[in-house]
Amino acid sequence: MASELFQQLTSVAAGQSGLVTGAQAARTGLGKAELERLSSGGLLFELDWDVHQLTSSPLAPRFAYPYAAWLALAPDKFASERTRGDAVLSQGSAARLHGLGAVGAPVMTFLAPIQRFGRLPRAVEVNVDKLAPPDVMVLGGVTVTTPHRTIVDLVRSHTDHGEVRGAITDAVLRDAVDLARLYDDLVPLADHHEFPAEGPEFAGYFLPEVDPASLSPRNRRALTAVVLADRVDETERALAAALAKVPGGDRADAQTVRTLAADIVGRSEQV
Structure with missing residues (x-):
C-alpha cells in the first residue's frame, strides 16, 4: 500500500518538476508521518514552505x-488545477532567475492580476498588477516576467540604481532586451525615479562600461539612436529625401529607413 501511495505521489510530482506540497501529498493519502518516512529513506526532502522535492528531480535550486x-x-491545489499566470515571478526575484546583475531579493516576489491568495508563505510577497502575454515567459519551468518587463518593474519598485544598472548592462550585452524599446519605456519614469532621460546622459548613467562593439546589431543601432539621436534624425531625413527621388522609394518602410540611418551613423562615428 505504501509503495502504491508513493507511486501516486511520484506521478503527481512528475507534473510539477518533481515537487509536491504537504497538502497535495495528503490528497494522495500520504500524511506527515509517511512523508517523514520517505524523507528518512532518502526518497525526498523538504525544500521549504512545506514543499518537498523528490531526490530524483533534476530541477536545480535556481x-x-x-x-x-x-x-x-x-498548496492544496495541483499545478494542473491552476493557471500558471495566476502568479508570475517578478522584480528582483525575476532578475535573479534571469541572471541579470546582482539584484537583492530578500523575498520571493510575484505579480498577480488579483490578490486571490490567503495567508502567504514566509518570505513571499504578491503584488497586484496586470501583465500582458508578451511580458511573460517560462524559464526552467518557472513562469517569470521577461527581462524587459523585469527591468521596468525594478525601476518602478525603486530598486537601487546601481542594481538596475547591472541588470540593464547584462540584459543589453546578452541581447535579452531591445535597448530601443527599453529606453522608450524607461524615459517616462525618469523624473519620478530620478535618473537622466536624455539619450547621452541615460547611456552614460546606465551603460557606462558597455563597449558598443560587443553589442548585437540591433542594440548597437539602438545605442547609436540613443546617444546620437540628432545625427540619426538628420541622416534619416536625408535618406527619406533621397528615396523619394527613386521610383518606388517612397514606399520604403519608415522603420527600415530609421534602422539604416542608425547603422550609417553608428559606423561613421564608430559607435
Missing part, C-alpha cells in the same frame, strides 16, 4: 525555490 514558492501560494 529554479526549484521559485517554483516551490509558486506551489506554496496555493
